[in-house]
Amino acid sequence: MARKxxxxxxxxxxxxxxxFWQNGFENxxxxxxxxxxxVNFYGLYSSLGDKREIFLKSxxxxxxxxxxxxxxxxxxxxxxxxxxVSAFDNIFAFLNGHGHIGCxxxxxxxxxxxxxxxxxxxxxxxxxxxxxxxxxxxVKVLEKEELVKPENIVHCAxxxxxxxYGLSMLLRAQSSQALISRHINMSAKLAxxxxxxx
Amino acid sequence: MARKxxxxxxxxxxxxxxxFWQNGFENxxxxxxxxxxxVNFYGLYSSLGDKREIFLKSxxxxxxxxxxxxxxxxxxxxxxxxxxVSAFDNIFAFLNGHGHIGCxxxxxxxxxxxxxxxxxxxxxxxxxxxxxxxxxxxVKVLEKEELVKPENIVHCAxxxxxxxYGLSMLLRAQSSQALISRHINMSAKLAxxxxxxx
Numbered sequence: 001m002a003r004k005x006x007x008x009x010x011x012x013x014x015x016x017x018x019x020f021w022q023n024g025f026e027n028x029x030x031x032x033x034x035x036x037x038x039v040n041f042y043g044l045y046s047s048l049g050d051k052r053e054i055f056l057k058s059x060x061x062x063x064x065x066x067x068x069x070x071x072x073x074x075x076x077x078x079x080x081x082x083x084x085v086s087a088f089d090n091i092f093a094f095l096n097g098h099g100h101i102g103c104x105x106x107x108x109x110x111x112x113x114x115x116x117x118x119x120x121x122x123x124x125x126x127x128x129x130x131x132x133x134x135x136x137x138x139v140k141v142l143e144k145e146e147l148v149k150p151e152n153i154v155h156c157a158x159x160x161x162x163x164x165y166g167l168s169m170l171l172r173a174q175s176s177q178a179l180i181s182r183h184i185n186m187s188a189k190l191a192x193x194x195x196x197x198x
Numbered sequence: 199m200a201r202k203x204x205x206x207x208x209x210x211x212x213x214x215x216x217x218f219w220q221n222g223f224e225n226x227x228x229x230x231x232x233x234x235x236x237v238n239f240y241g242l243y244s245s246l247g248d249k250r251e252i253f254l255k256s257x258x259x260x261x262x263x264x265x266x267x268x269x270x271x272x273x274x275x276x277x278x279x280x281x282x283v284s285a286f287d288n289i290f291a292f293l294n295g296h297g298h299i300g301c302x303x304x305x306x307x308x309x310x311x312x313x314x315x316x317x318x319x320x321x322x323x324x325x326x327x328x329x330x331x332x333x334x335x336x337v338k339v340l341e342k343e344e345l346v347k348p349e350n351i352v353h354c355a356x357x358x359x360x361x362x363y364g365l366s367m368l369l370r371a372q373s374s375q376a377l378i379s380r381h382i383n384m385s386a387k388l389a390x391x392x393x394x395x396x
């Protein structure tokens with residue numbers, strides 16, 4: 001009978017991801033990963049790989065968690081403005097629920113993507129998922145509204161995705177609550193106009 | 199007679215700034231600063247301070263250079279759209295002229311601002327200067343246009359500043375030229391609508 005593992009690799013990965021999210025790639029040592037996961041070097045290496053591999057797996061885990069959180073939250077489909085503001089509030093709650101550490105994808109985009117093409121690709125994958133989320137939200141809220149050109153929905157979703165990344169940067173850089181609120185309200189107002197092509 | 203310094207602290211600071219801009223704070227060691235400036239440890243420390251002090255001075259130097267570059271470039275004041283696109287092109291040329299390393303203020307906002315209030319304040323100071331730049335650009339382009347409410351100019355300048363930071367993040371994360379162009383054109387289009395209050 002194979003010897004039972006003394007740790008759960010999924011639990012260890014979640015702990016590693018939290019540490020990377022807070023501290024970034026360079027600022028995290030293998031020693032930090034060992035002390036934060038409670039798993040020794042050999043266990044960590046054999047189940048999750050080296051530091052870069054654990055970082056890449058952490059990014060995947062983060063993106064999965066991010067999208068699940070987004071999809072699990074209720075959106076107010078009354079009109080475009082309410083829908084966009086409520087979705088932003090959900091993203092804000094998810095990011096903020098982990099203590100003002102911004103978005104791990106944005107942090108990695110700034111810190112690691114310039115020198116690691118695989119990380120840049122993961123950012124692109126996240127962007128595609130977030131844009132798809134916005135498109136489906138917009139289609140849903142527009143069901144009862146006037147006819148909107150499909151390309152306006154595509155452009156609006158791309159715009160909103162970049163605004164979400166902007167929000168993440170504002171959050172991480174300790175921006176004021178007032179600036180963050182204005183950013184969210186402005187994004188919603190502009191999304192509405194973009195959809196209507198005015 | 200005092201012994202002549204064997205290096206120019208301003209030149210050393212510019213070299214240190216370039217290295218921080220490319221590599222970030224954590225990823226830069228004092229050894230890197232020594233080898234890139236060509237100044238020994240004692241010279242560096244006595245003229246510019248410790249690593250954090252050199253980083254803070256580098257941020258100031260970067261912000262000065264950024265604003266000078268922006269103010270020195272020509273803007274096409276024909277209409278709001280042309281003015282905003284040409285200003286974005288100038289910012290893009292400045293950032294890109296240093297080799298796809300994004301904006302040092304944004305990089306620092308993500309990497310250092312969460313744990314260093316002084317860096318967060320410098321980001322805020324940069325934001326204020328960029329917003330003032332946009333306000334004065336908008337006032338100039340609107341001289342011959344219809345009356346625009348002053349608060350629309352303030353909101354539009356704030357929006358454009360966040361869009362500039364978004365551009366910087368896209369650049370650093372190796373985004374496609376097509377996405378960057380759409381981001382710039384969208385920002386210009388929305389700025390125009392924001393000003394007109396529609």
